[in-house]
Amino acid sequence: MPDGRLDARSLDLAGIRALVEGQGNEDWRALQAYKYAWMPGVDSFDQVRTIPKATRRALEARAGLSSLSLAARLDSEDGTRKYVWELQDGGFVESVLIPDEDHPGGRRLTLCVSSQVGCAMACSFCLTGDLGLKRHLSPAEITNQVRQVQADLGAQRRITNVVMMGMGEPLHNLEHLLVALGNMKHEHGLGLSHRKITVSTVGLVPAMQALMSRTQVNLAVSLNATTEEQRRQLMPITRRWSLAALMEACRGLPLARGRRITFEYVMLRGFNDSLEDAARLVALMQGVRCKINLIPYNENPERDLLRPSDLVVWRFQDHLVQAGLHTSVRRTRGRDISAACGQLGGVELLGRRATEGADPSARWRAEQRERARRGEARRIDDGRGDLLADGSPEQPPGPVAESAPSAS
Ligand code: SAH
Numbered sequence: 001m002p003d004g005r006l007d008a009r010s011l012d013l014a015g016i017r018a019l020v021e022g023q024g025n026e027d028w029r030a031l032q033a034y035k036y037a038w039m040p041g042v043d044s045f046d047q048v049r050t051i052p053k054a055t056r057r058a059l060e061a062r063a064g065l066s067s068l069s070l071a072a073r074l075d076s077e078d079g080t081r082k083y084v085w086e087l088q089d090g091g092f093v094e095s096v097l098i099p100d101e102d103h104p105g106g107r108r109l110t111l112c113v114s115s116q117v118g119c120a121m122a123c124s125f126c127l128t129g130d131l132g133l134k135r136h137l138s139p140a141e142i143t144n145q146v147r148q149v150q151a152d153l154g155a156q157r158r159i160t161n162v163v164m165m166g167m168g169e170p171l172h173n174l175e176h177l178l179v180a181l182g183n184m185k186h187e188h189g190l191g192l193s194h195r196k197i198t199v200s201t202v203g204l205v206p207a208m209q210a211l212m213s214r215t216q217v218n219l220a221v222s223l224n225a226t227t228e229e230q231r232r233q234l235m236p237i238t239r240r241w242s243l244a245a246l247m248e249a250c251r252g253l254p255l256a257r258g259r260r261i262t263f264e265y266v267m268l269r270g271f272n273d274s275l276e277d278a279a280r281l282v283a284l285m286q287g288v289r290c291k292i293n294l295i296p297y298n299e300n301p302e303r304d305l306l307r308p309s310d311l312v313v314w315r316f317q318d319h320l321v322q323a324g325l326h327t328s329v330r331r332t333r334g335r336d337i338s339a340a341c342g343q344l345g346g347v348e349l350l351g352r353r354a355t356e357g358a359d360p361s362a363r364w365r366a367e368q369r370e371r372a373r374r375g376e377a378r379r380i381d382d383g384r385g386d387l388l389a390d391g392s393p394e395q396p397p398g399p400v401a402e403s404a405p406s407a408s
Pocket residue numbers: 121125126127164165166167168169170200201202220221222224264265266295296297298299341342343
């Protein structure tokens with residue numbers, strides 16, 4: 001909290017229990033306080049009259065209940081909605097709400113959630129990477145995206161699915177992510193089923209293994225390439241964990257019965273969209289319980305990369321399906337409000353609306369991109385990033401210190 005107290009929404013139940021230590025009846029008091037921390041309409045423990053006064057005082061003295069400040073809410077023509085949040089320290093992150101009326105399993109309302117301010121992974125095609133990493137989000141900042149969007153929707157519409165596919169690399173922020181996921185899933189937290197939560201990663205191998213051994217969620221791996229060289233060109237993280245090492249790790253992950261790993265594959269015209277790529281992809285998937293999600297590249301003025309034609313995407317998909325792989329193609333949603341994959345924190349496609357101030361984060365992002373360009377933000381390939389250094393993503397406790405400008 002800005003006043004130096006703890007943020008109860010960044011704690012798990014055990015953390016809340018520590019706050020009521022010495023009050024007597026701790027297990028019960030902790031559960032009570034935990035419930036209220038996530039109950040709609042509650043902003044402080046002081047409000048909750050059913051908690052005994054002494055306990056309330058103890059809670060209030062040690063912890064508050066944070067909320068994100070909504071900077072803008074932008075509605076797309078296709079029903080997608082982007083929430084732009086302004087953080088305490090002046091940064092911005094985004095969440096994207098994606099209704100899907102046509103899903104075969106029934107209507108869905110998916111929230112795409114951010115895990116970091118910016119991103120250190122520097123994938124060549126992704127605009128969020130242009131910001132560099134500013135800092136990790138706290139557990140509260142992650143879970144509050146879900147809590148507050150749900151509050152905005154009201155009781156009539158429920159968020160059915162959460163995908164950790166917004167800004168940032170969730171597994172680079174593993175400890176905070178685990179607390180956040182725990183609170184999303186807890187029956188007295190946000191009460192989402194683990195089956196409805198998906199964590200997407202560039203493939204940080206040890207963190208992937210830790211995630212799957214410590215919690216049950218769906219895993220999505222952004223693969224995007226079928227050879228080491230091709231993947232290195234797109235995703236610098238491949239220099240730390242090769243494509244071969246990544247696939248071997250995927251084969252060894254503990255998966256619950258009936259579960260599959262989703263492999264996301266951004267399709268770039270003339271780069272990874274040939275039938276040879278499709279054949280190599282089939283070979284890579286041998287022995288992995290998988291689904292493939294093809295994502296035709298979302299073009300933007302910042303990159304000269306192109307999306308393949310629908311026919312090429314269809315042929316590629318057909319090849320995979322013929323080989324027996326479950327394969328879907330992701331529809332592009334929310335392009336007109338810069339909410340599509342790889343556009344978060346990126347270039348403005350809002351046109352006039354942006355200049356009218358519809359998205360207050362636009363200027364901030366432009367500044368951050370400029371700073372990152374000057375080498376002032378942490379990038380995975382700066383040689384000082386924790387990921388390339390020793391392979392075990394450390395968890396800096398607070399904001400990530402900015403590295404000195406690099407030589408380049
Ligand atoms: N860092 C995590 C979470 C972000 S998910 C990860 O990479 O998995 C964002 C997804 O969008 C990734 O699968 C990424 O490959 C994809 N993506 C990024 N930029 C894109 C673009 N311009 N067009 C289509 N997909 C893109």
